[in-house]
Amino acid sequence: MRPFTYNRATDVAAAVEQVSLNKEAKFIAGGTNLLDLMKIDVMHPQHLVDITRLALNTIEDTANGGLRLGALVTNADTAYNEKVEQRYPLLSHAILAGASAQLRNKATDGGNLLQRTRCYYFYDKATPCNKREPGSGCSAKEGFNRIHAILGTSEHCIATHPSDMCVALAALEATVQVSGPNGDRAIPFADFHRLPGDTPHIDSNLKEDEIITAIELPAKGFEKNFTYLKLRDRQSYAFALVSVAAALDMDGNTIKEARIALGGVAHKPWRNTAAEEMLANQPATTENFRKVAETILQEAKGFKYNAFKIELAKRAIVRALQQAAKLEEGA
Structure with a gap:
């Protein structure tokens, strides 16, 4: 792991400012994916902004009858939340199908959306990978591609998104609330993640200096069927x-x-x-x-x-x- 600097943000505006002023900075919360990638030198931010103390760790009702999941609520707390279990059981079941109990206790809802692909070649720096190094090639296309994509692929990438939680959020038509230097905005879940096209290294439409603050679920939860x-x-x-x-x-x-x-x-x-x-x-x-x-x-x-x-x-x-x-x- 390469050396990096670190500080803890005290509020959303301060966190956004620190990352917007430093292109080599990244937010860190649970760190269950980012730290793995740093250890194998696939990602190497020069500075980490700790957001775990921000006031984004609650689950609250919304005015339209839905539910707002703070970005820092853990996957475990979301899955076992009484309102989620009763009104959005699809989401609870999807979360519990993913990872392990230890990881769910640490991983955050916002971080879950930002997981990088689990493609073998993305993790192996000895092989070409357009997600890791744009323009280098896609080893998976001619390699061992058993876990790879069959829909929405491009000549540049056939990787898959790894999240279980995100599949449920897509079906529920959630909305992602984000904040950045230019203010707050809402991204429909269908528009949050990207297909690879000719820019497979860009996983989402979240800007580098924006932070996820919440995930909002609509009133309709399909709790019966x-x-x-x-x-x-x-x-x-x-x-x-x-x-x-x-x-x-x-x-x-x-x-x-x-x-x-x-x-x-x-x-x-x-x-x-x-x-x-x-x-x-x-x-x-x-x-x-x-x-x-x-x-x-x-x-x-x-x-x-x-x-x-x-x-x-x-x-x-x-x-x-x-x-x-x-x-x-x-x-």
Whole structure:
């Protein structure tokens, strides 16, 4: 690890100012991803601004009936919060499917959004990686790419976003509240993360000198018909090969609204709103679910070792929708 300087910010404005004045500075809170990357010299900020003492660690109701998650609330405290469990159980289940209990106790909600990819080649400085060094190439395309993306890829990057929490937030259509030198702004969750395109080193639309202050959940939480299905190589402390956050608003057996977000398949949580609309005012049947799954994956592209993910994702979508609609398998 390279030498760095450190100080603790006392308020949001001071934290933003310190990072805006130093291009080599980074915010640090839980540090569960940043410190790992610093240790292996993939990221090497010259200065760290500790934001753990800022007043961003509460969960509060919003005026529109939603819930505001402070950026410094830990993943564990969010998952076990009574209001989250009751009103947004999809989010609670997704968080508890990720990482380990120790990491969830330390990792923050804001930091969860900013996780870097878990691509083997991003972590290996001996290999070319456009995310780590733009223009150097993508080793994963011709390498061992079993965990890599099948949707939204580019010639420059086929990495996937690693978060479970973010898949649920995408389905719930959360909003990210941020603050920077030019004031505060709100970013719809669908616009927060980026596909790789020709700038795979830029993971999100958060500016370098902006700080996440909160995540706001809308009033609608889909607390009755939901599921978070995570398929992985082992049952704990493993990233998703494919995950599905499914949320349904139902009237009897008729689907009024459907939300389907996928993890483990793209550079960001993946949604296809046109496919979701296919289920509007339709009966909850396995056949309808299969049609939606085919539509979502119709442009998927597999590589040498991950082509199996295409069929796996289709089956996962069907299974997740069956669980959310409380159908028996095969019904």
